[in-house]
Structures are given as C-alpha cells and as structure tokens.
Amino acid sequence: MKVAIYGQNYANENNQVAFETLLDELKAHEVEIYVEAQFLKLQKEVLHNDWSFGIFTSLDNSYDLLISIGGDGTILRAITYVKDLDINIVGINTGRLGFLATIQTNEIKDALAEILKGDYKISERSLLSVDIDPENKDVKTTNFALNEITISRKNTTSMITVETHLDDEYLTSYWADGLILATPTGSTGYSLSCGGPVISPEASSFVLTPIAPHNLNARPLVITDKTDVKLKVSGRENQFLLSLDSRIITLPNTATVRIKKADFKIKMVELNSESFLDTLRKKMLWGEDRRN
Incomplete structure (x- = not known):
C-alpha cells in the first residue's frame, strides 16, 4: 500500500x-x-534516523490512501491534493470538534490496523464546483469545495444584496452579510453556525443559508443537489469575497458566480464502529444533561 501523509502547516505538539x-x-x-x-x-x-519515507508535493493515482493530521480544516486543504483522483482519505483529529477527522491520537494503532486490513467503509461526499463570469484565474485549478462556497461583504460594515437564481429561475435577493451554499458535509460547519440544518451525508441535497439577513423572514433553504445556482452581488463597495472552504478570493461586483454539484466525489474512510449519527451525537453533546 502507498500512503501519503498531510498535516497542518504550523508547528503543533x-x-x-x-x-x-x-x-x-x-x-x-x-x-x-x-x-x-x-x-x-x-x-x-x-x-x-531509521524512518524511511519519501516526500510529495502532488499526488497521482498510484497512492491508495491519504492520512490527514489535524482538524477538519486540514482535511479541507488536503482535498486540494486529492481532487478527482481515486484516493481514500482518513483524518486523525488533533484539532477540536472533528466531524471529518474522527480518529483520536490514542486510537491510531487500532484504527490503522483495521484500515490496512480493509476493514472499513467508504463515505462518498459530494462537492460544489464554481464558475466565474468573467473567468477568474484564482479558481481555475481549485474551483471546488467540500464544505461550502460563501459570498460575503468586503471592506464594509454595510450589508450586500445577493441576487439568487435556481436553475435560471429567480428565487430572491438576500439583503445580508453574505450567503452560504453548503453540502451535506458542510452543513455541520459555517452553515450550522448561521442557523442552517444538519443534513445527512447521504442526502442528495444542498442548503442555502443567509448570513445575518436583514430581511428576517429569509430562512435556510434545502435544495436538490442537481440545482444550478447563479449569484450576483451588489452593494456600496465594488468588491465582495468568495470563499471555497478555506480559500478566499476577491471579485468585482460585475462578476456572476455559478455553482453546481462537482462531477466527482471525495471518498472518506470510516471505521465500521463509526457512524454519522454517533459522531453527531458525541460532537453536539445531544442527550447530555449536566444535572445527571
């Protein structure tokens, strides 16, 4: 087996x-x-001195597994190496919450033994892809996101207006600090913090979640993952921010952002003893009561 190891880009004990x-x-x-x-x-x-390994700056299909050391954010950066390659990903959690990176340091030995035996399951995760009109060089090579694509204001405390079309049909114009389009994987991230729903990874859905909307009747909207989303921004400033997971670029208000489901998926390794519901219950402390 050929294994790649990727980790956080700062020193951490x-x-x-x-x-x-x-x-x-x-x-x-x-x-x-x-x-x-x-x-x-x-x-x-x-x-x-007795450790022997190679070094990589990019990956190809000769690799079987990528192991990420860090938190969920580290996995989001790791997928920029995997892209559409047929490489499984597993996360060792040295961060905080860890919905994607679920293996703790003290579990590495047992978890790795199961994985190397093939005793695991694969959770395929949908991604979002983005196209900018006019074309933008900053998103040509990494125009995808596993968690979410977000539009937000830049250099202003004023809200922006995000005109939103679904499959070329006008939905609404969100007057807000921004707008999140999240995958089921990303539904437990930024979208959740803004009041969005938790979506099971197997669901064929995305969610549109406004960020601090001024029109208070604006609520998160779950849409099918076959939907093409078109976004156009206007506001007092001439620019706005577009983020693809943790990668952020600046765009002019003249740009049109088109988002759809990517034509490939990321393959996350899950131990047979794990499940999304179990992870959700533990991380969200559902059912916990300090009185007991």
Whole structure:
C-alpha cells in the first residue's frame, strides 16, 4: 500500500505526537510512506534516523490512501491534493470538534490496523464546483469545495444584496452579510453556525443559508443537489469575497458566480464502529444533561 501523509502547516505538539505514532505504526506494517513537503519541514525535530519515507508535493493515482493530521480544516486543504483522483482519505483529529477527522491520537494503532486490513467503509461526499463570469484565474485549478462556497461583504460594515437564481429561475435577493451554499458535509460547519440544518451525508441535497439577513423572514433553504445556482452581488463597495472552504478570493461586483454539484466525489474512510449519527451525537453533546 502507498500512503501519503498531510498535516497542518504550523508547528503543533499534538501533531508531532500523532505524526510520530503514525510513522511507527505504518513502518510496522511495511507500508510505502510519503510525507507532504511543507508539513515535513515542521516535524524534523521528532524524526528518527531509521524512518524511511519519501516526500510529495502532488499526488497521482498510484497512492491508495491519504492520512490527514489535524482538524477538519486540514482535511479541507488536503482535498486540494486529492481532487478527482481515486484516493481514500482518513483524518486523525488533533484539532477540536472533528466531524471529518474522527480518529483520536490514542486510537491510531487500532484504527490503522483495521484500515490496512480493509476493514472499513467508504463515505462518498459530494462537492460544489464554481464558475466565474468573467473567468477568474484564482479558481481555475481549485474551483471546488467540500464544505461550502460563501459570498460575503468586503471592506464594509454595510450589508450586500445577493441576487439568487435556481436553475435560471429567480428565487430572491438576500439583503445580508453574505450567503452560504453548503453540502451535506458542510452543513455541520459555517452553515450550522448561521442557523442552517444538519443534513445527512447521504442526502442528495444542498442548503442555502443567509448570513445575518436583514430581511428576517429569509430562512435556510434545502435544495436538490442537481440545482444550478447563479449569484450576483451588489452593494456600496465594488468588491465582495468568495470563499471555497478555506480559500478566499476577491471579485468585482460585475462578476456572476455559478455553482453546481462537482462531477466527482471525495471518498472518506470510516471505521465500521463509526457512524454519522454517533459522531453527531458525541460532537453536539445531544442527550447530555449536566444535572445527571
């Protein structure tokens, strides 16, 4: 098996512990290991002379698995390496909540043994793709997002107006700080913080969630994932922000943003002992009562 390791791009003691543990276990299983170049630079102080692995700056279909060390944000950056390649992804959580990165550092040994035996399931996650008119070079190569695509105001405290069309039919003009279009995966992220619903990963749906709308009757709207969404911004400033997960660019108000379901999916590894409902219950503390 050929395994790639990717991690957060800043030094972190938890990352180093997880990285060292992971290398020990992979070496014991005689796995072919490659580490992302920038992440490796931050880990040199914990390297052992008897560790042997390669370095990668890009991936191809010769890789079987990418292991992400960090939080959910790290996985969102990791998918820019995977793109439409047939590579499974698994996350080791050294961050906080972790809806995607669910394996804790103390679980690496047992989890890795199951994964290398093939004792796991795959959760295929839909993505969003974006096209800008006129074309923008900043989104030509990474024009996709796993969690959400967000439009928001820039350099102003004034709200913006986001004119929204679904399949070329006018929906409404949101007067708000911005608008989120989230996948089921992203429904537990920014959209949830803005009052959006939690959507099961298997659902064929997206959700439009306004950010602090001034028209108070504007509510999150669940739409089919076959919908083509067209957005046009107007406001006091001449520019707005477009974010694809954690990647942010500035666009002029003359730009038209078109969003649809991407033509590929990301394959997330889940242990057989895990489920989305179990993760949701644990992370959201559903059913917890401090009185008990």
